[in-house]
Amino acid sequence: MKKLVLGVFLMFLAIPCGATPAVVDYIFDGDTFAAYVLLQDDIRISVRVRLINVDTPEMHGACAQEIEMAHAARDRLAELIPVGTTVQLKNIKDDKYLGRIDANVVMNDGRDVGMVLVQERLGRPYAGGHRAGWCDK
Secondary structure, rough: OOHHHHHHHHHHHHOOOOOEEEEEEEEEEOOOEEEEEEEEEEEEEEEEEEOOEEEEOOOOOHHHHHHHHHHHHHHHHHHOOOOOEEEEEEEEEEEEOOOEEEEEOOOOOEEEEEHHHHOOOOOOOOOOOOOOOOOOO
């Protein structure tokens, strides 16, 4: 059933439109959160959203520095898009993990959440592929 709902959701997203509204439900880490998306009047699904344009440190990082930075990024994401906030999802793409999508996330003031994290040095630009570590060598 989950695959069917996800498939319906992805077909819905393929329809050309400016953005898809989503309500923030839970913050996982600095670049991933859960949100509810209303597909139709009676269909609401929960989906995990990964910020498409930023990489933040991992919560279970390789060193204490990375873990500390990960907590700071997660806390800032929670400040930028608190639970219950409506955001706009743009450039939505399927993710490598089932039930998760990649998207640009835009706040009500028009700012891209990922770019805010990059500007505040809590993340770095990411366009896919190999990610460098966060621990000093």
